[in-house]
Amino acid sequence: MDRIDVLRAFVMVASENSFTKAADRLQISPQLVSKYVSRLEETVGIRLVNRTTRKVHLTEAGLRYFQRAQQLLDDFDDLEHQLSDLQDDARGLLRISAPVSFSTAHMARLLTDFRKAYPHVDVDLQLNDRKVDIVEEGFDIALRIGNLKSSSLIAKHLAPIRLVMCASPAYLAEFGTPTTAEALQQHQFLSYSYMERNPLWPEGHDALISNNGDVLVQAAIAGAGITLQPTFIAGDALADGRLVIVLPELAPEPLGLFAVYPHRKLLASKVRSFLDFADGYFGNPPYWDANLV
Template sequence: MDKVETMRAFVTVVSEGSFTRAADRLALSPQLVSKYVSHLEERLGQRLLNRTTRKLHLTEAGLRYHERAQQLLEELDDLDSQVGDLGGSAQGLLRISAPVSFASEHLPGLLSDFQRAHPGVGIDLMLDDRKVDIVEEGFDIALRIGRLKSSSLIAKRIAPVRLVLCASPDYIARCGAPANLDELAQHRYLRYSLMDSDNPGSLQQTLSRAQPVAGSSMVCNNGQVLMRMATLGMGIVLQPTFIAGRAIAEGKLQILLPELAPEPLGLYAVYAHRKLLASKVRCFLDFIDGYYGDSPYWDEIA
């Protein structure tokens, strides 16, 4: 039985947390994946996994083997990709994590263009606004929005992300348009719960003090929901133009206090530092670089 295949089966079982999910990932039957892992344990003379009805637990030997096996498989995949580059064709499955609102609005076009240019690369896209651990969770690239802190990861800036404060004409007609920060604090603010840490400053501090109207309030971790609430006249919202741009262009939202807009954030492609970068990753990074430009189309719409 092939050593690399048994090693890959074991590493995938650990990363997926079950034989069934590992089998789906590898396009094999759960029985064959289990046979691979059992064969690996027999060959090594060590139990690598303790199996219960609900969970899998790595033994001490399994923990040590998994760490080294994962590294070897990554290096082997990278080597294959490097050699594959000589033929001019990137191959393999590219796993990408991306923020929900940005991806659903603006990634389909990019991914379609990328796969037309690189038909040998498959895409496994997961939408999640949390900051995933790309190494632990097995992603090749994570797209992130914010002001990135120092880390061991490599970050490539893709595009600026401009934030605008806006409200619907109906809300402005009922409640008025704030002329300054003091007046802004008296308005109803539709707050994006994940923005505070990435957007410090006087505007954010003022918005955090905004008073609820008639005892109501709105906090949400999805910008598209907040933008729709704003178009329905339910308050003032601070959102990126990649979400609010079309509503602004259509007159459903109006920009308020543009002189107080925060410094633009950034859209970044984040990936793990490796000596050998897989061709599928390198091709995607080269493709996305400059795709949206310094003045993205969503800003032009807004």
């Protein structure tokens, strides 16, 4: 008895909540579908479905097995399709979660070029600065910025993320340009709420706290204080002089832009194609740092 056929029968029964409907979809007899599911339950040693005269209900174990079995079948189908042309094989909807400020500035260009190369892949880009649960929320890939901690996810480094302290020339003219860490005690700060607090910044000196870096950069340009921001947000203002880097020698170590995805030996072609395309796309150093010292 073919294990793939057994899995397909179980997944179809779980999807249709019916042996009869599953049999119709698979174009085999309901008796054979029932035999397949019974054999699977014997193999795993636990009941996966509760049968009634009209419907089939998954047990808790059945629900967990169904989710994994569906992914295994998708991976198996993807493996079979890899023998065809790789570009044409990349198709379907690719769901990506990504940070708000980075995406509004840089993802449109990447995704436009990606879809030119892989026109059969549609993209659903959801912007969110919180750390989404990729599996539970149904994402294929999440872009994350930081120093990633150990997890069950696979992470691919896409670009370095440089952080700088900066302020407007008008602010520095009024309050002075700090030349030492101690001089920061005399200044006001514009702080990003999702970032660990800079140990150089004294408590109680936050003029503005926000969960959006674009707001903080605009406030800094308006003269509200000093902010610590990635150059992918502040780069344009730094390049044209609206912002000035202060104490560059005290800048934190660069972070990284990572693409993270569930740990699977076989990636769907749409995921694999995006990861390969994004690798090196932004450059090293990335293009938003090209005009910065």
